[in-house]
Amino acid sequence: MSKQVLALLLFTSFTLVSFGQSKSDETTIQNTVDVLYDAMVNKKNDILEKLTSEKLSYGHSSGTIEDKITYIDAVMNGPFDFISITPKDQTISISDKTAVVRHIFEAEGINAGEPVDVRIGAMLIFLKQHDNWKLIARQAYKL
Secondary structure, eight states: OOHHHHHHHHHHHHHHHHHHHHHHHHHHHHHHHHHHHHHHHTTOHHHHHHHEEEEEEEEOTTSOEEOHHHHHHHHHHSSEEEEEEEEEEEEEEEETTEEEEEEEEEEEEEETTEEEEEEEEEEEEEEEETTEEEEEEEEEEEO
């Protein structure tokens, strides 16, 4: 077998393995976003704790920025109760141990007793730590 053919086979094998890993990570990230939003709707403190980094920076479209403790407390005890959260037009980009997720964040909820519909843009950044993806940053913006 010539060196060129061997090199081509090795390159093709490496490319297929790399593609499979990133598709697997992409599926994991997509599932992580779904679990995160389910935890926000159903107020699952333990899941929120598990999926967020200790260094979380959670930015709202209003300009408010929360750390992990403040974010989880707001979800669990704040005046806004989510009924549903749906990410629309989601894209996921993964580079090494960092994943960037962008989507339109559509939600229904109750804010201080009043029904509210939310439609904003969101960018989430996940960092892979010990084989687990953790939300390290989120920034929402008005559309």
